[in-house]
Amino acid sequence: MSAQNWKLSTKIVLAFSSLMVLGMGSLATGQYWQLRTSQRKAMADRLSEIVQLAAPQIDGDYHALVVNRQDANTTYYRINQEQLGKIQAASDDIQHLYTVRQQPEGHYSYVLKKWKEHETSLDAVGEVIGSPPPFLANKETIESPVVENEITYSSAGIPVLVGYAPIYGQFGRVDGLLVVELDARPVLERESQAQKIAVATLLIIVAITFGTIRYLSQSLVVRPTLMLNQAAKRLAEGEWTATLPTHRQDEFGELAQSFDNMAQHLRNSFEQLEDYSQNLEEKVEARTKELSASQQLLNLVMNNIPQSIFWKNKKSVYLGCNQSFANVAGVSVDEIRGKTDNDLLWSEADARFFAGCDRKVLESGIAELGLVEPHQSNGRQSWLEMSKVPLYDQRNNVMGLIGIFQDITPYKEAERAAHQASEAKSEFLANMNHELRTPLNGILGYTQILQRDSETGVKHEKGLRTIYQCATHLMSLINDIRNYSGLNL
Numbered sequence: 001m002s003a004q005n006w007k008l009s010t011k012i013v014l015a016f017s018s019l020m021v022l023g024m025g026s027l028a029t030g031q032y033w034q035l036r037t038s039q040r041k042a043m044a045d046r047l048s049e050i051v052q053l054a055a056p057q058i059d060g061d062y063h064a065l066v067v068n069r070q071d072a073n074t075t076y077y078r079i080n081q082e083q084l085g086k087i088q089a090a091s092d093d094i095q096h097l098y099t100v101r102q103q104p105e106g107h108y109s110y111v112l113k114k115w116k117e118h119e120t121s122l123d124a125v126g127e128v129i130g131s132p133p134p135f136l137a138n139k140e141t142i143e144s145p146v147v148e149n150e151i152t153y154s155s156a157g158i159p160v161l162v163g164y165a166p167i168y169g170q171f172g173r174v175d176g177l178l179v180v181e182l183d184a185r186p187v188l189e190r191e192s193q194a195q196k197i198a199v200a201t202l203l204i205i206v207a208i209t210f211g212t213i214r215y216l217s218q219s220l221v222v223r224p225t226l227m228l229n230q231a232a233k234r235l236a237e238g239e240w241t242a243t244l245p246t247h248r249q250d251e252f253g254e255l256a257q258s259f260d261n262m263a264q265h266l267r268n269s270f271e272q273l274e275d276y277s278q279n280l281e282e283k284v285e286a287r288t289k290e291l292s293a294s295q296q297l298l299n300l301v302m303n304n305i306p307q308s309i310f311w312k313n314k315k316s317v318y319l320g321c322n323q324s325f326a327n328v329a330g331v332s333v334d335e336i337r338g339k340t341d342n343d344l345l346w347s348e349a350d351a352r353f354f355a356g357c358d359r360k361v362l363e364s365g366i367a368e369l370g371l372v373e374p375h376q377s378n379g380r381q382s383w384l385e386m387s388k389v390p391l392y393d394q395r396n397n398v399m400g401l402i403g404i405f406q407d408i409t410p411y412k413e414a415e416r417a418a419h420q421a422s423e424a425k426s427e428f429l430a431n432m433n434h435e436l437r438t439p440l441n442g443i444l445g446y447t448q449i450l451q452r453d454s455e456t457g458v459k460h461e462k463g464l465r466t467i468y469q470c471a472t473h474l475m476s477l478i479n480d481i482r483n484y485s486g487l488n489l
Contacts, residue, residue, distance in 0.1 A: 025202050032198035035280060036191050042284045043161055044147045047182045049291050050094070051165040052145040054087045055178045058099065058112075060169035063176060066111050072125045077112075084114040087180075095160050096181035099167060100129065100136065102394060108136050111176055131155050133162040133179065142166060142177055143393055151184045159184040166394060172402055173392045190276075197272055204265050303333075311391070311402040316340060316358040319400070358401060361388045365398050372408070382409040429481065436478055443471045 062076035071077055080099075088094045098113040113124035129136065134148060145165040154160045160181040166174045302309065308325035312318055318336045326333045330345045341351040353373060361368055367389040374383055386405035393399045447468040450460070 025205065028198040028201045028205075032194050035194045035276065038280050038284055039187050039190060040151070040161075042280070042287055043182065043184065043187050045284075045287055045291060047161055047163040047180065048145055048147050049287075049294065050087075050091065050182070051147070051163040051178060051180050053294070054180065055145065055165035055167055057083045057087060058167050058178055059083075060167045060173070060175050063099065063111060063167055064169060066125060069125045077125075080112055081114070084112055088114055091182075093183045093186070094180060095158055095183040096154055096156075097179070098124075099176050099178050101176040102139075103128075106139065108132055133181075135162070135164055136177075136179075141393060141395070143399065151188070154181055159188055172389050174394050174396075177394065194276065197276075200265070307404050307406045309402070309404050310336070311400060312358065313400045314362060314398065316355060316362070357386070357388055361390050361401050362398055365390050365392075382407055383412045384408065433478060433482055437475070440471055440475050440478070444468065444475070447471065 058080055059076070062080055065071060065074070066077050066080075084097055084099075088097050096115055099111045100108040101111050102108055108129045110124045110127045110129065113127075133152060134150075135142065135146070142164050143166065145163065147163040148161060151159050151161050161184050163180045163182065165178045165180075167176050167178055169175055303323035305322060306324065308322065308328050310318060310321040310325045318339050321329070321333060321336050323333060326336060329336065331339070341354045344351075346354065350373075357368055357371065360366075367387070369387045369389075371386045371388075372383060373386060374381065384405050385408045386403065388401050388403040390398045391400045391402055447464055451464050451468070
């Protein structure tokens, strides 16, 4: 074979081998990266669910009362500390669980603190966080549950994924943050195992490729894949012993055995990767279903509350509402987002009134409670009782408001009917007082005249006395009724 053909064949073999290494290496790397991404996403979703469900368990009003270490001996400190213990006991992966409050100087200090390894010291109250997690170190604004993008290391040197959630008080004010550090060691160990499998797979591919190149270069015969396939076929059929020289039989047998071993290792590695990826996908799917069920339960609770609830941003633009409010506003729950009161079916006067209330609450930061406003709907007069409360961010700035109202028309109509009944009662009692007192006064007067008459008084003394006593008793009853009813007659 000419040198020119050898060079051309060598180039073909090297190019094929390089493509094989790059293709299989990319496949192994892609599978590892997909596995790593799905694992971390599953962990982040689980941590997001934990902080979202755990933050409401902390009583924000009690949390606001813990200011210094002396407060650690109070009942409201112990109540929230017990809640931290219950939250941590619900998951073995929670490594560190604590609440913090931002001080005027800008740094964060502990309020409640719970470690997995040991009991919490009461001295933690007010202690400045020496090495805060990234979001706290960067003084990020946290208005809703959020999770760090990357795994970091805690102060104890343990790899963790950190999640945050604001702690709200009774009136929607934020008094600190709940911080949950989830142990990331199991995830990193699985990533390490997957990485080892991917590296082993790549090394096997490289070994097979370079073994093929070595055999072809030593044989001095340019027979690429076709010859290798023919030799493998003969090996499987037992025909190669009759066609190869003796010194080549041993060499080819060793190479064939090496190929078989490498191929078996490669199949085992891919099977392990496939099984691990399948299990991880099932876990991610299960966690996603649990999160979806939790969100559906929250929406179900909100939509079954009889009162109408809505929330807006600082520009009085609707951010969301429950189904009751959507029914009153004449839109769906999804359509309400991004609209203002002028975009809804309110009358112009109602829209101005609502906007004025919003502006007053957002500018003053003071809640407006129990506002009663007449409302025209489909030509019918109705009455609404409304309350609006400002929402604060962690820097104590007003970021929006939440409102709730209910139709109190039946109560107003009952109040009006009661008022009319009271007026009718008063009119009846006044008429009764007048109609009864006038004849009674005549009876009493003439009875007294007859008693003073000597002849008539002696003759009918007993009867006149009885008439006078009965009339006096009846007059007393009328006076009692008048006094009881509050009439000024």
